[in-house]
Structure formats: C-alpha cells, structure tokens
Amino acid sequence: xxxxxxxxxxPAGVGKTTVAGKLADALGIPRLDTGAMxxxxxLNLGENGLNMNPRELRQALSHFDFRVxxxxxxxxxxxxxxxxxxxxxxxxxxxxxxxxxxxxEVREFTLRMQQRAGSMGPIVAEGRDMGTVVFPTAAFKFxxxxxxxxxxxxxxxxxTARGGxxxxxxxMDKIIERDAQDRNRPxxxxxxxxxxxxxxxxxxxxxxVLNALLDKIRTSPAGKVFPGHCHA
Ligand code: DC
Numbered sequence: 001x002x003x004x005x006x007x008x009x010x011p012a013g014v015g016k017t018t019v020a021g022k023l024a025d026a027l028g029i030p031r032l033d034t035g036a037m038x039x040x041x042x043l044n045l046g047e048n049g050l051n052m053n054p055r056e057l058r059q060a061l062s063h064f065d066f067r068v069x070x071x072x073x074x075x076x077x078x079x080x081x082x083x084x085x086x087x088x089x090x091x092x093x094x095x096x097x098x099x100x101x102x103x104x105e106v107r108e109f110t111l112r113m114q115q116r117a118g119s120m121g122p123i124v125a126e127g128r129d130m131g132t133v134v135f136p137t138a139a140f141k142f143x144x145x146x147x148x149x150x151x152x153x154x155x156x157x158x159x160t161a162r163g164g165x166x167x168x169x170x171x172m173d174k175i176i177e178r179d180a181q182d183r184n185r186p187x188x189x190x191x192x193x194x195x196x197x198x199x200x201x202x203x204x205x206x207x208x209v210l211n212a213l214l215d216k217i218r219t220s221p222a223g224k225v226f227p228g229h230c231h232a
Contacts, residue, residue, distance in 0.1 A: 007130035013151030021073030034127035131193030
C-alpha cells in the first residue's frame with residue numbers, strides 16, 4: 001500500500017520549497033518543510049550545540065516538538081508552538097543545519113517527527129531523504145536537480161530581493177559545501193530513490209516544474225485521493 005505522500009527531494013537551492021508550496025496549494029494538502037526542522041534545531045542549539053555528546057544532544061532534542069499547521073503554501077511548521085520565521089532562511093543556518101543533519105541523534109529525532117506529520121493525512125513532503133528513508137512507500141516521488149551555478153543564482157536572486165547583500169560567489173561556495181556534506185553523509189544521504197522521477201529544472205521556471213509534477217499526479221489513479229483545494 002502506498003501512502004498519500006508526494007515526496008520531493010533535491011539539493012539546496014533547486015526550488016523545492018517554492019514548488020512544494022504551489023503543489024500543496026493545487027492538491028489542497030499541507031506541506032512538510034523538513035529542512036526547516038533541521039534549521040530550527042541549528043538556530044536554537046547554535047554552533048556550541050555541535051560539541052554535545054550523543055546523550056546530551058538527545059536530551060536537548062527532547063525539548064523540541066514540531067507540528068504542521070494549515071494547508072497549501074501557507075502551511076506553517078511550528079517549533080514548540082512558534083513559527084521560527086525568516087531567521088531560518090539565512091545561508092549560515094543552512095550550512096549549520098546540514099552539519100546537524102549528519103548527527104545520528106538528530107536524524108533519529110527528525111525521522112520520528114516527520115513520520116508523525118505524515119501519518120496525519122496526505123502531505124507534500126520536501127527534503128533530502130523523503131523518498132528514500134522517511135516515506136519509502138510515498139505514492140509519488142520526485143527528485144529535482146539543477147547545476148550548482150543555476151541554484152546559486154536562484155538563491156542569490158531570492159536573497160537579494162529580500163534585501164540581502166551576500167555576494168553570489170559566497171552563496172555558490174556554501175551551496176557546494178552543503179551539497180558535499182548532504183550527499184556524502186553515511187546516514188540518509190541526498191540521492192534519488194530508485195523509483196523517483198528525476199526532473200532537471202535548470203531550464204525550467206517554477207510554473208513549468210509545477211506542471212510537470214501535477215501532470216504525473218493527476219494522470220495517476222493514486223492522485224485521485226487529494227482534495228484539490230484547501231478548505232477556507
Ligand atoms: O532544504 P533546506 O535547505 O532547508 O535544508 C537545510 C539542511 O537540512 C540541508 O542542507 C540538509 C538538511 N536536511 C536533511 O538532511 N534532510 C532533509 N530531509 C532536509 C534537510
């Protein structure tokens with residue numbers, strides 16, 4: 001039996017969050033931004049938290065609780081009842097999150113939180129290991145890819161539009177650093193599931209990526225379970 005989950009995996013800056021939000025709107029279901037869990041842990045525990053031994057880290061994680069609230073692109077991931085907001089989106093926090101994501105205690109904890117969110121009903125789940133580890137029986141599995149140059153440029157445009165001043169070269173370096181760490185870690189590395197549909201988004205805009213995904217979902221019997229709109 002497959003789960004009514006749409007799994008979207010892919011590297012940093014490939015556009016998963018944008019597409020997952022639009023897809024969740026179109027299907028009328030919540031979105032689970034799993035990167036935001038790792039980012040919230042990184043933001044709260046900071047650089048010093050990386051010095052904790054496994055027991056201390058497990059203890060620190062026991063104080064975190066994540067809940068999904070809302071529907072579609074407006075879904076919020078609450079950390080202990082609070083939306084951590086824009087602070088999560090800093091590149092520095094992305095790199096720190098990627099380092100926390102190599103720790104087995106963090107992966108065990110986030111796996112539990114993510115599977116609990118997925119057990120509540122249909123969901124669009126985006127991350128690195130949705131199709132391979134967290135939701136291996138997801139009804140739909142997509143893996144979005146694009147060259148590091150394209151991804152760095154997208155991230156830079158997004159950050160600049162929000163008033164950021166980080167140079168493109170620095171963003172590119174961080175993306176390459178994160179790629180290496182996410183792909184080469186021993187537990188749940190970034191890679192497409194054997195049964196994932198791989199989409200190279202380098203030459204596509206977000207609307208075209210969304211259409212490619214919707215096309216696969218709407219032409220499949222498994223896609224009939226999604227309501228198609230969020231309740232007001
Ligand atoms: O998707 P993102 O950029 O917000 O993710 C931040 C980091 O969190 C990413 O570099 C690696 C980690 N991550 C992970 O290991 N597994 C996931 N399912 C999602 C994110």
